[in-house]
Amino acid sequence: MSVVPRMEMDQVLDLVNHYAPRPRAAAQDESKGYRELGAVLGDLASTFPASSEGALHAAAEDAYQVFLDAHTGHDVAPALNALLAAARPTPRLGPDGAVTWEVGDDGDPLRAALAVALLDWVHARGADRLGLCEGIRCADAFADSSAAGQRKYCGTVCLNRHKVAAYRRRAAEKKHDENEKKQDRGVGEKS
Ligand SMILES: [Zn+2]
Numbered sequence: 001m002s003v004v005p006r007m008e009m010d011q012v013l014d015l016v017n018h019y020a021p022r023p024r025a026a027a028q029d030e031s032k033g034y035r036e037l038g039a040v041l042g043d044l045a046s047t048f049p050a051s052s053e054g055a056l057h058a059a060a061e062d063a064y065q066v067f068l069d070a071h072t073g074h075d076v077a078p079a080l081n082a083l084l085a086a087a088r089p090t091p092r093l094g095p096d097g098a099v100t101w102e103v104g105d106d107g108d109p110l111r112a113a114l115a116v117a118l119l120d121w122v123h124a125r126g127a128d129r130l131g132l133c134e135g136i137r138c139a140d141a142f143a144d145s146s147a148a149g150q151r152k153y154c155g156t157v158c159l160n161r162h163k164v165a166a167y168r169r170r171a172a173e174k175k176h177d178e179n180e181k182k183q184d185r186g187v188g189e190k191s
Pocket of ligand 1: 133134135138139140153154155158
């Protein structure tokens with residue numbers, strides 16, 4: 001048995017958004033390639049046995065499904081239970097009352113860490129605090145720990161890009177309306 005390292009939600013998001021194919025396809029940056037796990041997770045990466053890039057993509061994609069289901073209003077339980085079932089983490093109560101998780105030799109510590117972090121989050125805060133960015137060319141997963149719980153973007157970059165695009169759209173609509181009014185007046189004068 002080996003202890004499942006504790007993964008913070010920020011680390012879950014870094015891993016999922018870097019290795020899952022769908023957010024990378026949305027950003028159209030797959031051609032940039034993929035960094036080593038150590039460059040994504042920092043010191044935490046060394047606590048996992050080496051994974052092939054294919055295994056990282058698969059684990060990230062399966063975790064991404066939880067965010068996708070939350071985003072589309074579906075029940076996250078099937079995707080999260082599938083992640084748990086594949087990793088098979090077992091809870092263990094320590095003498096201090098703390099719960100740690102372990103996997104057997106046939107288990108997958110990385111998947112287990114993802115599954116346990118998501119299980120903790122959904123249990124404590126609810127699946128409606130998970131989602132996907134609605135930004136332009138972005139489908140990154142995010143976790144909303146704000147008081148209001150109304151988050152729609154993965155971060156300030158996407159939020160600002162949305163605001164700029166919305167401003168330009170309104171400005172273009174205004175110009176279009178003004179041009180139409182001018183044309184209407186023009187037609188009126190001729191008749
Ligand atoms: Zn985004």
